[in-house]
Amino acid sequence: MQSYGLYIGGEWVSTSERYEVRNPANGEVIAECAVAGAEQVEQAVQSALSAFPDWSARSYEERGEILRRASQLIQERFEQFALTETLETGRAIRETMAHDIPSTVAVLDYFAGIAPALQGEVQPVPGMYLAYTRREPYGVVGAITPWNFPLWLAVIKVAPALVAGNTMVLKPAPTTPLTALMLAQVLHEAGLPPGVFNVLTDPTPGTVGDALTAHPKVSKISFTGSTAVGVRVMQRSASHVASVSLELGGKSPFIVFADADFDRALAYALLANYFAQGQMCTAGTRIFVERPIFERFREQFVARAQRLQIGDPIDPGTEFGTLHKREQIEKTEGYVALAKQDGARVLMGGNRITEPPFDKGFYFQPTVLENVEPTMRVACDEIFGPVAMLMPFEGEEEAIRLANMTDYGLAAGIWTQDIGKALRVAHAVEAGKVWINCYNMIPPHTPYGGYKLSGNGRELGLHCLLELYTQVKSVQVDISPDYFEWFG
Numbered sequence: 001m002q003s004y005g006l007y008i009g010g011e012w013v014s015t016s017e018r019y020e021v022r023n024p025a026n027g028e029v030i031a032e033c034a035v036a037g038a039e040q041v042e043q044a045v046q047s048a049l050s051a052f053p054d055w056s057a058r059s060y061e062e063r064g065e066i067l068r069r070a071s072q073l074i075q076e077r078f079e080q081f082a083l084t085e086t087l088e089t090g091r092a093i094r095e096t097m098a099h100d101i102p103s104t105v106a107v108l109d110y111f112a113g114i115a116p117a118l119q120g121e122v123q124p125v126p127g128m129y130l131a132y133t134r135r136e137p138y139g140v141v142g143a144i145t146p147w148n149f150p151l152w153l154a155v156i157k158v159a160p161a162l163v164a165g166n167t168m169v170l171k172p173a174p175t176t177p178l179t180a181l182m183l184a185q186v187l188h189e190a191g192l193p194p195g196v197f198n199v200l201t202d203p204t205p206g207t208v209g210d211a212l213t214a215h216p217k218v219s220k221i222s223f224t225g226s227t228a229v230g231v232r233v234m235q236r237s238a239s240h241v242a243s244v245s246l247e248l249g250g251k252s253p254f255i256v257f258a259d260a261d262f263d264r265a266l267a268y269a270l271l272a273n274y275f276a277q278g279q280m281c282t283a284g285t286r287i288f289v290e291r292p293i294f295e296r297f298r299e300q301f302v303a304r305a306q307r308l309q310i311g312d313p314i315d316p317g318t319e320f321g322t323l324h325k326r327e328q329i330e331k332t333e334g335y336v337a338l339a340k341q342d343g344a345r346v347l348m349g350g351n352r353i354t355e356p357p358f359d360k361g362f363y364f365q366p367t368v369l370e371n372v373e374p375t376m377r378v379a380c381d382e383i384f385g386p387v388a389m390l391m392p393f394e395g396e397e398e399a400i401r402l403a404n405m406t407d408y409g410l411a412a413g414i415w416t417q418d419i420g421k422a423l424r425v426a427h428a429v430e431a432g433k434v435w436i437n438c439y440n441m442i443p444p445h446t447p448y449g450g451y452k453l454s455g456n457g458r459e460l461g462l463h464c465l466l467e468l469y470t471q472v473k474s475v476q477v478d479i480s481p482d483y484f485e486w487f488g
């Protein structure tokens with residue numbers, strides 16, 4: 001069992017209070033972590049502040065080189081990272097091996113490579129002036145991340161923020177702090193100067209988060225998590241007018257037109273709903289299927305979902321692991337009960353899995369609902385569990401109307417072979433990320449983020465580097481031989 005301290009000022013700092021991190025698949029303790037409080041938040045912010053002048057003065061190349069070395073070290077410890085991510089989240093090892101760790105490496109390499117794009121511009125102003133802009137880092141960035149993809153979601157903040165010259169305090173989710181702490185170790189070994197990156201862990205959601213978001217020296221908050229907490233983060237950081245970017249919840253539509261490549265759409269519909277046991281912000285849970293193929297799609301979706309290999313997340317054959325925590329299983333169960341009460345029909349699943357060897361974890365059956373009205377709570381609220389709902393529609397107009405019947409706007413999937421229709425629908429759906437004939441593909445080059453209650457700002461891509469982690473300074477120089485006199 002590993003034992004971790006806090007990572008502050010380039011050192012591992014122990015605390016008298018400790019807490020246990022457990023494997024959600026069986027309840028076993030997998031590590032012990034330090035408990036940060038207000039005092040450690042102050043220390044971490046001060047150490048990030050002290051490190052800022054030197055770090056921000058270094059060249060992009062030098063900062064990028066450290067990210068590249070960190071990427072290399074993660075690749076060398078690939079299996080250790082994948083196993084730890086699986087043990088702390090409950091997500092299948094085939095997912096963390098195929099997605100989380102390779103995507104993390106790709107993000108580090110991408111931001112190391114595009115750092116030179118941080119250029120200013122010259123403005124052609126009237127008169128004899130040289131007017132130009134500089135992209136400058138904010139200073140200390142406070143980053144807060146959720147539990148579902150803990151390493152990758154941390155790195156998509158850490159890589160652009162650091163390469164742009166910011167320093168940082170990261171607060172991972174209480175139940176999944178381990179890969180963030182391993183990331184600190186890797187950055188340390190890669191040569192990151194003390195204080196540039198700090199990690200604080202605590203078991204109680206809110207304690208460190210509240211202190212960090214309200215800290216007057218944290219100039220930028222980058223938050224990923226639920227909409228309810230995101231709103232609170234925004235409110236608390238308003239007191240010192242911090243720049244805030246929020247990546248929040250979702251209730252994404254997955255629209256299958258009758259002319260779609262049926263088998264491909266079906267395969268991706270399963271991925272959109274059961275990858276990570278549905279615990280994805282982008283989960284495409286509202287599956288709208290055009291009437292002529294609805295029956296066939298429903299039959300085959302259920303048949304395929306029934307074949308999912310449920311098992312211990314560390315077993316390479318497991319396709320579907322455990323939900324992450326008690327609250328999550330209770331919430332999922334509550335929504336299935338509510339759906340039934342409202343008149344929906346459970347086509348499969350809908351229950352916890354309680355027989356051994358699953359009785360010690362938070363296992364829940366892959367679930368499919370039909371007879372769901374778009375106004376039912378189950379179709380409006382984010383469940384964050386393996387609950388897919390199949391709803392028929394007729395024609396493009398109705399697809400768009402149904403897709404937009406949500407307060408969220410994170411993602412959308414569109415399946416058709418008619419390129420004109422695909423693009424018309426893509427432009428009409430209120431979502432920050434639209435996939436046509438694919439789903440859940442998030443390469444580091446493309447911006448990613450939500451409309452409406454799904455957040456603001458865009459992570460990844462050049463947008464993120466420029467807009468999330470730098471601020472613009474406008475410089476104007478008078479080059480005229482004459483001088484300007486207003487008075488006298």
Ligand code: NAD
Nearest residue numbers: 145146147172173205206209210225226229247248249281
């Ligand atoms: P959560 O909102 O409960 O917690 C997210 C983080 O916020 C955790 O680190 C938590 O400890 C912290 N936190 C809790 N209270 C806080 C407070 N008062 N101040 C500051 N921080 C506080 O979310 P979760 O349950 O960990 O994750 C699931 C949610 O995250 C879902 O809603 C999901 O859609 C969302 N999510 C969004 C994206 C995205 O990119 N849009 C990605 C992954 C997850």
